[in-house]
Amino acid sequence: MKDLTSRQLSALTALILAVPSGLGVWILEANWHYGLGAFVLFFLGSYLVIMTMFERFIFRKIKLIYKFIYHTKASKKEETYYKYILPQKTLDEVRLDVEAWAQKRKDEIEILKKNEQFRKEFLQNLSHEFKTPVFAIQGYVDTLLQGALENPEVNRRFLEKASQNVERLSRLIQDLDEISKLERGELKLHRQNFIVQDLIREAFETLALKAEQHNITFSFKKGSEQGQIVFGDKDKIRQVLINLVDNSIKYGRRNGNTIASVYNTDGKHVLVEISDDGMGIPEKYISRVFERFFRTQEGRGRDLKGSGLGLSICKHIIEAHGYNLHVRSKEGVGSTFGFSLDVARRERQLTAMDDRR
Structure with missing residues (x-):
């Protein structure tokens, strides 16, 4: 019943009214011709009246509701199409819409x-x-x-x-x-092949004096020392690495460690991660660390210099390379920021050839 169209509902209602009327005339007149004629007249009359009521009142209101919902104004041609050609929706379909x-x-x-x-x-x-x-x-x-x-x-x-x-x-x-x-998407990448470990070492050397002031040690995770050649914008990735290493010093603990990890995940991608053993990020703030100027309450309590835009800039740079900057962190344990890059083009070609063999 709930899926009936307006015409079907009108016909069903007219039928319900016409059947007892036709039967009544047949019984009173004792003539089935009169009964049939009365049934047809009642059915047609009731159908036309009920259908007119639906068309002029109920579905006119429904049409106004749809115009309000979709902010549309139909032409006369469209009105004719909607009224006479396009199947009308049931009341239940209107409710769902x-x-x-x-x-x-x-x-x-x-x-x-x-x-x-x-x-x-x-x-x-x-x-x-x-x-x-x-x-x-x-x-x-x-x-x-x-x-x-x-x-x-x-x-x-x-x-x-x-x-x-x-x-x-x-x-x-x-x-x-x-x-x-x-x-605005105006960043132009100048991609080239380079060894990502060399850039990490450059970031370590750039921030060595600052790390010494906090007595923080830089190192590579065991097995990550071997050079991995990647394909990307060298200058922009250098900017990302310097920012991540700088953050590991700012939010790291004194006498702590900053560890770089590099993994060739599947022959096509290289995962780079920078980890610290500092204050960590409370779980409720993890989803917001890449917002502009965002700092946790604990971070604001420290005397930190910087624009507060570093991680947001890093996020956009990595996204321009087609990947995401991710973070894992636990309060009081430390944080790990990481991103992926494409393996160098020549390396990818050799890997594909080895796979085919």
Whole structure:
């Protein structure tokens, strides 16, 4: 019954009304011709009346509901097609469509709420990141203008502090510009073959002094020392590795370790991971670590320099290579960030030839 069309429902209702009417006339007149005639007349009359009611009232309202749902305005030709040619939906199908539309609107509202919350947090974090160096510069300059400029023991130190904050502000602006280009898909990759372990060693050497200050040791996981040739943008992957190693120092523990692991997973892909044994990331924050400016409450408690955009930039760079930047972490144990790259083209060709053999 629930799958009947409006015409079928009208016919069934007319039949229910016409049968007792025809039987009544047949019994009263004792003539089956009168009974049959009465049945036909009642059936046709009831069908036309009921169908008209459906068409003019109920389905007109349903049509308005569909127009509201889909924001459509039909032409006269389309109206004729919808009314006379296209099979009409049953009331149960209309109910399902309305429920699906309502669920879709609900999902959209939830997404908008999340986006609004993200926007508020982003603006708040952006304000904080800009405010810190700007206020510092303002403080140093005001102090110099109020007389400290004449004091040789103070003026140079204050100017150096102001210069450091100017550099921090400049890096922040550069990172914002870069992430804007990445999100617009304007990143152009210059792919080439290179040994990924060599880039990791470069990252270790670049940050060696900073690691010494925290007494953190760099090393390769056993079995990962042998060079793996990959195919990608060397400069961009260097940027990713430096950022991941730098984070392992920032959030690592004193006298800790940063370990690099490299695996050839299937002859076509190389997995690169940077691990630390530091503070780790609480489970509730893991899904948000790649958001712009996001830091955990524990991370905010540390005196950390940087734009807060590093992991977000790394994420976009790895996605531009066709892969994802992933993280595994446990609070108080440490964190591991990793990504995959294509094996060097020549190496892939040789592997394919060996597989065919």
